[in-house]
Amino acid sequence: MAAPVALSFQDVWVEYGDKIVLEKVTLDVAEGSFVSIVGPSGAGKSTFLRLTLGQEAPSRGRVLLDGERLRAEPGPDRGVVFQRYSVFPHMSALDNVVFGLECARAPILGRLFGAARRAARDEAAAMLAQVGLTDALDVYPRELSGGMQQRLAIAQALIKRPRILLLDEPFGALDPGVRLDMHALITELWRDHGLTILMVTHDIKEAFKLGTRVLAFDKRRRDPQAPHRYGSTAVYDFPLDDKAPRAVPAELAPLAVAVAEE
Template sequence: MAAVTVKRLWKEYGPQVVLENLNLEIAHGEFVTIVGASGCGKTTFLRLLLGVEKPTRGELLLDGKPVPAEPGPERGIVFQRYSLFPHLTVTENLLLGLEFAGSRFLGRLFGARRRVATEKANQLLDSIGLYAARDKYPSQLSGGMQQRLSIAQSVICEPRILLLDEPFGALDPGITADMHEIILRLWALNRMTIFMITHDLKESFQLGTRLLVFDKRRHDPQAPEAYGATVTYDLPLKGRDILPVGQASA
């Protein structure tokens, strides 16, 4: 069974058609990169996967079932702008997700459960080079460090699907190269299915196992909102294979 199945999906906002007639099957563990012109529905597609938007028509299935109507721990998301809590330390930002997952009503863990969660957070921080900054606040971190923490925040609960909306677009090239290594390491370790929007075609080929190009097939100058974007190219990428669960890439 595919991780994500899209059948004849349309998304409209009143008279504006954003996405039209999308049909896809995404296997478990794929790293899907998404490119296309601004405004062609890429972020809308991620919002549909996250569950904060609903299709106007058609089906969007996760593991054969309709996408839940709200975000859940099985889906993590990272935006270009950092989604961190400024009043919490680095460790506390990570612990928050584990606390809500482990104690939905109190939102807090205590005793042995908190020690286990803290150890898990520290191990993740160590793997991305942030352990030394564990007691700092987001405002005390560089942009690259904040984005590393945002990614860690999204994977700490081990989501099955990770959604990345231009996560490296605001970073310097040298920092971006480091972020590529980190996201590939986490992908290989956790065997997530990843969808990543990027404007950098080179980046899409470097990271992905599959490339989707979003664009409009039909245009009407008299009615520019009458037609939406769809997947115009769906390309397997040879440079990187989908790995069996638990197997890290070289």
């Protein structure tokens, strides 16, 4: 039985004045899938994530969440992790994660007190344990390695229990060994939390290793005299079978070369 559709993009265009970034994007994202998104710089990958997050609305077309038009504002059902660690440097690891719960549960004061605060700290500590930071609760971000800071950013994103997790080049700044550890972590969290993940990456091998589906964004049409007049769309869509080898298809070889040269 096919998984229900979580997100639906219906003839979506994004335009800034006379510049077209995305055009004719029509695709569905199944609940519980791990969608990797690849493509050259300027292909609209991050714009696609911002549409899903609700940071901006399409110029034309519709984005639906569970069949309802997605409002152009972020919501707790969607979490995001960026390449650069979006953590608060003046807060300990524990307080970084507790802060998300305080904003959700005490939106006016931004602070919890008494039993409510103790419960939030326990919940945050449990989330930090899930990402391997049990021994770093009272440590500040500047004292953490890059990989540990990214684990903290993931804990921040997951503490409000989002259904959809958006990853924008989350491992691009990490050393290869740390990156492999993060691959294992995000795969475990995806399965344990039943997440739907959309991940932008410049690493095409990483895309095929982690994803259940790979979307390649690029322009179908080009005009050398007016390159801004055509936008990108999903030019390739590869559903992946866990039982099949995870090799990069020959069709993506030119794209892989273009990305590697950037």
